[in-house]
Amino acid sequence: MADCEATNEDFRHLDDGLPADIARLKDAGELERAVALIEAELDAGTRPELAACLRAERARMLRTPLDFCVTRTRALAQVREECPEFSEADLDRLIDAGRVDWRLVEGEQRFLPSFLDALRKYPEEVPGLACPAPSRADRLGVIAEMRENGAAERRIRLRASIAAGTDVQVGPETRVRCWLPVPAACPQICDARVIDATPDAQIAEADAQQRTAYWDVRGRREFFVDYEYTVRAPYVDLWAERLVPAPTDERFAPAPAPTVADVSERRPHIAFTPYLRGLASRIFEGFAASDQLGRARAAYDWVTNNVDYRFQPAYLLLDGIADGCAKSLRGDCGVFAITFITLCRLGGVPARWQSGLYAAPSDVGPHDWAMFHVDGLGWLWADCSFGSGARREGDEERRRFYFGNLDPWRMVANSEFMAPLAPACDVLRNDPFDNQVGEMIVGERGLTSHDFTWKIELVSMR
Template sequence: MGIKYWLGLCGLFVFTGCATRISQKGDFEQEKMSRIRLDFTKTKEQVTDYIRKYIPDVTKEQLLQWENEKSLECITIDGQKMYFYNAAPNLFRINKEAAEIKLAKDGVVLDGKDLVNLTHVPQVVNEVKSSQKNIVHPVRMRVKYTLTVKPGVVPEGEIIRCWLPFPRTDQSRQTDVKLLATSEKKYTIAPAKYKHSTLYMEKKQEKEKPTLFSAEYEYTSSAEWHPLKPEDILPYNKKTAIYREYTSERNSHILFTPRIKALAKQLVGDEQNPLLKVKRIYEWINQIPWASAREYSTLDNIPEYVLENKHGDCGQVSLLFITLARYCGIPARFQSGFMMHPGGKNMHDWAEVYFEGPGWVPVDQSFGIFPSNNDDEKYFFMSGIDSYRMIVNDEYSCDLFPKKRFPRSETVDFQRGEVEWRGGNLYFNKWNWNLEIEYLK
């Protein structure tokens, strides 16, 4: 295909376990190359033009230095160097000196979730302390989710199969899920035993028209916080199914590679208390800058990618956290869906860890250290989560219901949805998605 890998891990995928199986490596290679091309669309001139907004006298030598230190992500495609479509904005997140230049010009800009949590987190901490309950502050939301397949993508008369995200019904902090309407009369909601919560529909493609799938529903989301102390944590019973499953490796993104083992030993040292182990890992990962991510399906091993490239988005740092925690003997698992903050809605991933005694505890690794002098608030997201969430997934890379016939657009996570017809999978560039939220009293 004429692609020489410049940065990143771009190998082949062979999924095992509950992941979608691709029997032959070659089956996915051509598709993967196509996806990489869609992620790397910026030319050197386009990237340089963006950077000059903040660094007018940027030089070729600086660009090359940033590329070599992996602050500016690029690969060579058919002999031409191409940059990740968000490489230039990411530079001002990843590189410390560039970030300081942008901060000096733009000032501090808080997004919607940050603005909400400034008051919400202290409120949750106080509610937990006063009520002696770990789950508090319910928020009722009405959601309309729409997926629209572009005209001309599928031949007229063909059946399109669609999976939309749907809030899980088996979560203690997500309750009273109520389906209000669907675009199609016939639909199927995945049983709770499936790790990806989906609402499935089919529709016939009409001539020269977009094909729309939508669902409206309500649910209540609550915050959860555990004011844990090291002495609250009991020794693990290492014979339990939970301990065995969630301290194990899992292809292809929870693997105890030599780099993971060395880093875990460096971070944890001789510490034996599980809570203090988690704190050390959490604090270290908090130093990794957030950057928008290329598609997960193009990466062999996401934690290794984060360590190699020194940046990651929410799902990437969560998988790194989970892998380090498991290697250190702490059960940990993946959870994802959406953050639903007013003015800050977006796809989002986080983790949960299991402590003997308290049980499963949410950990939002990418939200990191909360800006407060109060330690309970400062480390809130190390053992808590806010009210503005929609939980869709309790694991990654598992089967959808009904089972998908072709490899997924998102082979790890499930948030935007999935679409296919008898001619194959419909990738993200073939359709659009939209999430509308109404906050109910």
Template sequence: MPLKEKLPTEIGSLIREGKAEEAKKLILAYLQDSSPPLRERLEIEIERLNRLGYEYPFSSDEAFRALRKDIWDLREEEFHELLKRGCIDFIILEGSLRIHRRFKANTYWLCGDLKQRKRAKNDERSDAGELVLKWRAERVLKAAKEKGGGFVLPLKYHVKASISLRNPAHQYGEVVRVWIPLPRDETTNISVRILDASKKPKYIAPPDHPQRTVYFELEGEEREVWIEYTFVSRGFHVEIDPKEAYIDTESEVYREYTSERPPHIAFTEPLRKLAEEITRGASTPYEKVKRIWEWVTGNVRYTYAKDYLLYDNIPEYVASEKRGDCGMQALLFITLCRLAGIPARWESGWYMNPLSPGMHDWAQFYLEPYGWLYADPSFGNKRKGGEWRHQFYLGSIEGYRLASNIEVYTQFDPPKKHLRSDPVDSQRGEVETTGKNLYYNEWDFSLEILSVEGLESKF
């Protein structure tokens, strides 16, 4: 992968010093004589530098004023102390301190003592969503035990997904190419049916594509495309007997899902050592999985992330800094499992709790004779509260899931020509013109749950 290619020393030095404009000029000079894969790495580096302004939009004064709206007695001296403590995410860019666009939420997660001073502390919608989630998980456990394990309590979702350009298509060129994620029709989701769309899709990727999408083209005055579809999502639980669970090292699943997939599923020396340390002395494959689960959910704090393109190796970052969002925690879990000889893979899309849906990533691991099992490290994190979460989300899933992806760094069908806004994952879609990728600041995505119906009983 291009990110494995080492940057020229002088370019790397300028980037570390926050001299983005100088670095871009030097990269352009190098591009005239470089050949692949260095050229690809340099082109990615320019895109990374261009995204820094979007990721770090606030000056120190602007961030202080924003935080003081929540904490009325916050003093400037205290704000600077929070910076020193690592409570506030920042970089030095062109000689100025710039602060991350989602720094406030991260500050409360990283330095929990501030939470008690917030003006607004209650989130009734979030509390209700948590109650619904627990109720659903309890129902899944009960139904699965009565059935003897497996998929249970199917829910039929009717959703509308849309992408809206900030300007009419003709202002970007002749054709604007748009990909909207669509659920994969396999295991987690089944019975995917397209009901309607604002215009006829140019192409629909196969049901089992690792990052499934619907492809459209916009022209002229067009600026929005939408699609309505239904799908079925199911809860899952099975009782695992550690003595029965085993790994078939001759299987295709083992060969594919215990291998590296750099840059973010890479068997680096620090991660090798961590996997060995965590699993040393484990007598069964399931004990290895449990130890990895305990380490990730016990040590890693949830925080919002930068653009994934800005990380060289996400699992290494999470293991070192003990922080990361749902996808970053999932990538660490997957990488450690693979290092320990446990097949594991990515799964992502949306968490579809009717009261609080949102983009989400999780993982799966494979044990014979049970097949693919679920692992959601961020939902099962010990800091989330409730032991039920920690127990349930290793092996089970509640069924509030829209799963479009089972792989990272996968090309779409039809393929995208330019570097993606999110090269790792696919949750809100992608947009490009003939000449360039269109980043998130040039379009908007929405996913609306129109209805949810229990197929065995009404929700």
């Protein structure tokens, strides 16, 4: 019997494509039959060039029912708890409008547990649904601080933890490996240090592309790391007639110069598909190839003015992210970032990934954004998710702020999408592309987000 277990590297081959018969079963939601055909194909070994894609697709099909676990009946019941008059037709209307993501699982339409929270972002579309207006006072205050002072700086201390779920068996001699993100060397962060951690932690080099604290121990099911760092957010107005570079600070190392990789594909998700090439040609029309700022701004404007926020399943379930987002006009923060990066690169503008945490005084959680480079101005930032949210809330000034700037409430752990952990993980990760809340391997089993719990606490900010 051939080894059917996927590796992290297998996910680079998603766009190799499935054989037509398996693809049809997958699209029809007949996942068990599709998995059986994949296993038979891998065992036969007649198409070894497809083996990586087949293993990755098998892993995705096994994961799909875990993420898309809310039945249509349950989805209707959840909405009706707040909106008793909500009908089947209302749900279909939201599905047709792209507000609700779904998959077919063994002939049954299934939804994400987060579908209801996604709808709360668009209260006018589900009258009666509880949609508390978000407070932006803190965010507006720090933006004003940056504009007045040219930058904003914070010293932040966080405590991150992860634990295997109660259903995961961990005996005294069970080998357990764990990776928790910690601040990496980058243009925004300096003086990062680990204050405390579960014993036997190994801290990756500061310039690791996905930096972590790592453990390889026996019999332990819970891990934590407590760290602090200084983060600085410089301010630049990229909409002004006269551009002035953001002020620098010698304590913070500049980002490495752009390379060929910063204008290249990184398949399967940063892919220059025919559709994206056509879109880029349209949005960059009238901008000279040398006008990096104009092209980056055109990409930002298109993404933030056209793509709406919708919670996503695990990224390993997504097909080509940038192409899919440009067609569906839906995404979360990472999908926004990948789409912006891809469009910039298509326009000849160097662009990179950054991710980690949004760590504000009242809100701490995973977040992704992008960097782009303009000759004469250097590396700048774009948070298309926050920009789109500002557009949704009717705040054009705030939308413009997040082109070129970030607030100082960030923890950067990752500088590359789909980079290996340090040390590398030889078992399929919960997220083969990014690492924001941690990874755990128990024995030889990679835990998914359904198998562990995580927590990130703001200890202090000054």
